[in-house]
Amino acid sequence: MIPLTPLPTISQDEAFRRIADGAALAAVNRRLARHLSSRYHAQQIAGRCLVWETPDILSFPAWLEREYNAAAEAAAVEGEHLPPLLLKSAQEVRVWEQIITASDHGRSLLQIRQAAETAREAWALMADWQAPADALAASSSEDTAAFMAWSARFAETC
Numbered sequence: 001m002i003p004l005t006p007l008p009t010i011s012q013d014e015a016f017r018r019i020a021d022g023a024a025l026a027a028v029n030r031r032l033a034r035h036l037s038s039r040y041h042a043q044q045i046a047g048r049c050l051v052w053e054t055p056d057i058l059s060f061p062a063w064l065e066r067e068y069n070a071a072a073e074a075a076a077v078e079g080e081h082l083p084p085l086l087l088k089s090a091q092e093v094r095v096w097e098q099i100i101t102a103s104d105h106g107r108s109l110l111q112i113r114q115a116a117e118t119a120r121e122a123w124a125l126m127a128d129w130q131a132p133a134d135a136l137a138a139s140s141s142e143d144t145a146a147f148m149a150w151s152a153r154f155a156e157t158c
Contacts, residue, residue, distance in 0.1 A: 002130070016040055016055075024056040026063035033059045087158065089120075096120050099153045105146035119150055126151075 010018075019025055019040065027033040040055045058066065068086050075082050087095070096116035100106035109115050126135065133151065136144050 012039065016043055019055045019057065020052075022056075024058065024063065026058055026060045028060055030059040030062070033057050033062075084158070092158075093117055093120055095157060096123075096150070096154065099150050099157065103146065103150060103153075105142070105149070119147060119154075122147060123151060123154065 015025060015036075016039075025033075025036065027036055037055055037057045040057065044052045065086065068083065072083055072086075074080075093113070093116050096119045097112050100109065100112055100115050100119065106112065106115070125131075126133075133148075133155070136148055139145075
């Protein structure tokens with residue numbers, strides 16, 4: 001596992017100064033992005049600014065999607081190989097549903113959609129924690145074995 005390096009901390013004033021200079025700010029979620037935008041606007045009003053550019057404050061997922069789209073567009077313009085398709089949440093759940101439905105274990109399930117959503121969440125947690133694919137191999141649970149098989153198929157598909 002790669003050791004984590006602490007990120008440098010900057011003040012809100014410094015962040016807003018950088019935003020005014022054209023930097024983007026990626027917040028952990030939409031709520032924080034809206035809050036920071038609101039604070040930025042309040043600071044501009046308090047500074048008696050009459051006009052200012054809209055701050056580039058996004059949630060991290062929105063920022064990541066924007067950067068992905070820019071990279072894909074640049075690759076298309078340059079005639080390079082396009083990056084893999086970036087799936088929306090609903091599309092990802094649909095892929096999980098197809099994988100689960102096609103599996104032996106999945107045929108006995110009554111709520112495929114809920115199983116797909118749970119599998120998607122488990123996959124995301126494993127990715128977030130950088131857990132190796134075989135991290136669950138020691139478990140003898142039938143459900144774990146099914147998830148591991150589904151995960152292997154998902155990795156092949158996506």
